[in-house]
Amino acid sequence: MSEAGLTNAPSEGTAPRQTRAEAQSYLSDGNSLRSWLLTTDHKRIAILYLISITAFFAVAATAAALMRLELLTPNGDVLTAEGYNRAFTLHGVIMVWFFLIPSIPNVFGNFLIPLMIGARDLAFPRLNLASWYIFMAGGLFTLSALIFGGVDTGWTFYTPLSSHYANGNVVLALAAVFIAGWSSILTGINFIVTIHKLRAPGMTWGRLPLFVWTHYATALILVLATPVLAVTLLLVMAERVFGLGIFDPALGGDPLLFEHLFWFYSHPAVYIMVLPAMGVVSELVTAAAHKKLFGYWFVAYSSLAIATIGFLVWGHHMFVSGESMYASTIFSFLSLIVAVPSAIKVYNWTATLYKGSIALNAAFLFAMGFIGLFVMGGLTGLMLALLAIDVHVHDTYFVVAHFHYIMVGGAVTAFLGAVHFWWPKMFGRMYNEVWGRISAAFIFIGFNLTFFPQFLLGYMGMPRRYHVYPPEFQTLNVLSSAGASLLGIGYVLPLIYLFYSLRNGETAGDNPWHVTGLEWTVPSPPPTHNFEEAPVVVNGPYEYPLSHDSSIA
Amino acid sequence: MTIARHEPFADIAREREADRLGMIVFLASEAMLFGAIVMALLALRTFEPTAFAATSERLILLAGAANTAILLTSSLLVAVGVGARKLDRNRLAMALFAGAALLGIAFLIVKGSEYRAEYLEGLMPGVGPRQDFASPGARMFMDAYFIATGLHAVHVIVGVVLLAGCAWRLRGDAPPSVVGTGNVGLYWHLVDIVWVFLFPILYLSR
Amino acid sequence: MELGRLLSVWVALLVLLALTIGASFLPIGDWRQAINLAIAAAKAALILWVFMAFRTETPLVRLVMLCAAVLLFVLAILLAADYFLRPEGFL
Numbered sequence: 035m036s037e038a039g040l041t042n043a044p045s046e047g048t049a050p051r052q053t054r055a056e057a058q059s060y061l062s063d064g065n066s067l068r069s070w071l072l073t074t075d076h077k078r079i080a081i082l083y084l085i086s087i088t089a090f091f092a093v094a095a096t097a098a099a100l101m102r103l104e105l106l107t108p109n110g111d112v113l114t115a116e117g118y119n120r121a122f123t124l125h126g127v128i129m130v131w132f133f134l135i136p137s138i139p140n141v142f143g144n145f146l147i148p149l150m151i152g153a154r155d156l157a158f159p160r161l162n163l164a165s166w167y168i169f170m171a172g173g174l175f176t177l178s179a180l181i182f183g184g185v186d187t188g189w190t191f192y193t194p195l196s197s198h199y200a201n202g203n204v205v206l207a208l209a210a211v212f213i214a215g216w217s218s219i220l221t222g223i224n225f226i227v228t229i230h231k232l233r234a235p236g237m238t239w240g241r242l243p244l245f246v247w248t249h250y251a252t253a254l255i256l257v258l259a260t261p262v263l264a265v266t267l268l269l270v271m272a273e274r275v276f277g278l279g280i281f282d283p284a285l286g287g288d289p290l291l292f293e294h295l296f297w298f299y300s301h302p303a304v305y306i307m308v309l310p311a312m313g314v315v316s317e318l319v320t321a322a323a324h325k326k327l328f329g330y331w332f333v334a335y336s337s338l339a340i341a342t343i344g345f346l347v348w349g350h351h352m353f354v355s356g357e358s359m360y361a362s363t364i365f366s367f368l369s370l371i372v373a374v375p376s377a378i379k380v381y382n383w384t385a386t387l388y389k390g391s392i393a394l395n396a397a398f399l400f401a402m403g404f405i406g407l408f409v410m411g412g413l414t415g416l417m418l419a420l421l422a423i424d425v426h427v428h429d430t431y432f433v434v435a436h437f438h439y440i441m442v443g444g445a446v447t448a449f450l451g452a453v454h455f456w457w458p459k460m461f462g463r464m465y466n467e468v469w470g471r472i473s474a475a476f477i478f479i480g481f482n483l484t485f486f487p488q489f490l491l492g493y494m495g496m497p498r499r500y501h502v503y504p505p506e507f508q509t510l511n512v513l514s515s516a517g518a519s520l521l522g523i524g525y526v527l528p529l530i531y532l533f534y535s536l537r538n539g540e541t542a543g544d545n546p547w548h549v550t551g552l553e554w555t556v557p558s559p560p561p562t563h564n565f566e567e568a569p570v571v572v573n574g575p576y577e578y579p580l581s582h583d584s585s586i587a
Numbered sequence: 588m589t590i591a592r593h594e595p596f597a598d599i600a601r602e603r604e605a606d607r608l609g610m611i612v613f614l615a616s617e618a619m620l621f622g623a624i625v626m627a628l629l630a631l632r633t634f635e636p637t638a639f640a641a642t643s644e645r646l647i648l649l650a651g652a653a654n655t656a657i658l659l660t661s662s663l664l665v666a667v668g669v670g671a672r673k674l675d676r677n678r679l680a681m682a683l684f685a686g687a688a689l690l691g692i693a694f695l696i697v698k699g700s701e702y703r704a705e706y707l708e709g710l711m712p713g714v715g716p717r718q719d720f721a722s723p724g725a726r727m728f729m730d731a732y733f734i735a736t737g738l739h740a741v742h743v744i745v746g747v748v749l750l751a752g753c754a755w756r757l758r759g760d761a762p763p764s765v766v767g768t769g770n771v772g773l774y775w776h777l778v779d780i781v782w783v784f785l786f787p788i789l790y791l792s793r
Numbered sequence: 794m795e796l797g798r799l800l801s802v803w804v805a806l807l808v809l810l811a812l813t814i815g816a817s818f819l820p821i822g823d824w825r826q827a828i829n830l831a832i833a834a835a836k837a838a839l840i841l842w843v844f845m846a847f848r849t850e851t852p853l854v855r856l857v858m859l860c861a862a863v864l865l866f867v868l869a870i871l872l873a874a875d876y877f878l879r880p881e882g883f884l
Binding site for chain 3: 604607608611612614615616618619622623625626629630632633634648652655656659660662663665666667669670769772773776779780783784786787788791792793
């Protein structure tokens with residue numbers, strides 16, 4: 035699995051300071067800061083995003099660490115109530131908009147989509163760079179809000195707290211998210227046009243890797259849902275800054291209207307976070323099994339189905355906020371339906387693994403972690419979709435556990451799986467496989483220890499967003515915080531061994547995992563223009579067994 | 588400039604298709620932006636129907652109607668202008684786009700005078716010589732009116748700049764491409780479509 | 794001829810504008826709002842089909858706009874499902 039590729043000369047040694055491929059790759063094409071900050075190369079932009087989202091993750095994880103530290107005891111001893119509110123708000127805002135939403139699409143989507151479809155770049159390379167700068171501007175506003183003391187509204191900015199009563203830097207935070215939203219929209223436009231117009235000759239829709247299908251579905255959501263968030267946040271900013279109150283009940287407005295408009299975006303947003311992760315898992319599963327994906331068209335169309343139905347379920351966040359019972363029933367029914375295409379994917383992945391010759395490398399361990407944890411998150415989501423249960427567990431830790439199973443157990447795990455799978459392609463180096471498996475284990479065990487107790491806590495009635503709780507909940511909270519430390523170790527480990535591999539890792543060949551995909555037919559790391567000449571595609575995706583390392587079938 | 592092919596496209600025809608598709612996708616997102624505001628307006632109308640209707644009658648219907656006619660006419664000029672560019676009649680296209688930009692400025696002038704009248708009449712929330720809202724619902728209507736028309740006016744300004752810029756470049760040797768000119772036209776038409784919805788909801792809810 | 798078509802659509806749009814203003818003065822109650830929205834939709838459709846040349850555009854381009862329109866329609870329907878089906882005493 036870590037043998038050097040067929041194209042590297044043996045006299046180079048297995049771990050030189052710079053491999054021959056690296057010297058001719060996009061990494062060496064200009065070494066100044068300017069060449070990186072003004073690049074239009076999708077691969078360099080992906081790296082810029084990788085660095086930024088890692089930094090944001092660290093900030094938001096620190097907020098989480100403070101919260102878990104506080105929750106070790108039933109009393110408020112680490113943070114005040116106000117301070118705790120600011121911690122979970124910061125954690126939510128940064129994790130959602132500055133880590134989860136950009137993570138897989140803007141790092142791996144940017145890097146891989148042109149390679150996977152046989153193109154030299156995305157359709158609008160300068161727009162791609164603009165997306166990153168807009169993202170960073172939003173990040174700057176968020177960090178300013180943090181430095182000036184934070185926001186206490188929760189990442190959901192419910193009115194009238196956010197529009198009227200909250201003190202703090204609400205407008206800064208709202209502006210940050212508003213700005214970051216435009217980065218999302220431009221990325222979505224880029225992906226849609228690229229996938230329609232830049233596929234290599236012979237790369238029909240039916241030959242696209244599932245990673246591309248899911249990113250297409252994600253781009254549709256990015257483009258259609260994000261503007262609604264933008265305008266909703268604008269309305270709240272208008273109320274705070276100019277006193278123009280649309281959601282103000284004193285004037286006859288309805289705070290629930292805010293929730294309708296907010297969740298109209300924010301529910302599809304969770305599919306923005308999970309669809310790319312599913313695309314990654316589709317790739318990892320076929321790669322590990324060295325077997326054709328079972329039910330290609332089922333999995334492809336299920337991505338579109340998730341995107342479509344995902345737009346119809348937002349009211350399930352408002353079951354106990356005063357929404358009409360009839361509307362709630364409709365939303366409940368549709369929320370049950372939306373689980374079907376996700377389940378279809380899980381069945382197809384399982385069927386793909388059946389009788390495959392499975393390689394248990396680190397990337398695949400993350401993929402397996404995704405499947406198990408996503409299923410648990412999804413099942414608890416179905417529970418939450420049922421009105422009677424939701425009335426009982428709304429705003430408790432049950433909900434918190436549910437979405438962390440999907441977001442962390444699902445999306446973050448898949449992100450790490452993607453990192454471990456495509457790292458050799460992106461940087462031309464193999465990392466230490468043993469450490470990869472160790473961190474996968476730490477993350478899986480740490481994650482379950484952190485979040486499973488929270489299902490129990492929520493069901494027993496512990497509310498979310500509280501920094502104090504009744505003493506009988508302490509044991510489970512301590513378990514949860516202990517798990518969080520293991521999880522933290524699991525996240526820090528890859529930073530160490532992956533970074534180490536950049537200079538000291540073995541040379542990766544073009545196709546170290548011996549898998550299908552156009553990205554594995556170019557050198558690792560790829561040259562700036564990806565392909566010498568446009569590839570002509572004649573085979574389907576996932577045509578195993580591979581006849582030759584540098585073919586896609 | 589018009590015949591240069593940009594990376595990563597292998598041929599110009601593809602690139603033009605991609606430019607057009609990109610603009611359309613962007614306009615779809617703009618449609619969602621204003622669509623959400625329209626939905627909010629319709630929701631407000633169901634919360635406070637009488638206050639909504641009463642305050643709607645206090646807006647200057649003549650100004651709103653004139654503005655609608657102005658935008659529709661400017662759309663006509665733009666549509667003809669795009670057609671002229673397709674036939675390489677760039678001087679005609681330039682004149683038409685400049686005319687549309689002027690009509691856009693006329694729209695803004697009418698809008699500005701409406702805002703001034705509302706300011707003096709006490710209908711501008713929070714500012715002005717007095718506040719003359721018949722009820723809290725009336726205040727909410729005016730809040731929504733200023734946000735909706737304000738956001739629209741920002742887009743009109745952007746559109747005017749785009750039209751004027753396009754007209755300027757149509758004078759010279761390196762005019763914008765047919766697709767590029769068409770894209771600017773499409774943006775202006777969307778601004779027009781948004782107003783077509785805002786006008787009846789805000790001015791005609793009597 | 795292309796110019797003729799554009800001019801006729803412009804005239805039609807102005808006629809619809811007059812109609813929508815006139816309809817708002819008719820004593821037919823809430824139907825006024827419905828008629829005005831329908832007329833606005835008709836004007837938008839004319840602008841899209843002729844001025845924006847969707848008449849001659851590729852199916853893909855038309856599909857993109859259709860998706861946005863359908864989605865807004867969904868938002869309207871489900872918002873209405875909430876606001877019009879609340880128990881007595883709210884709206």
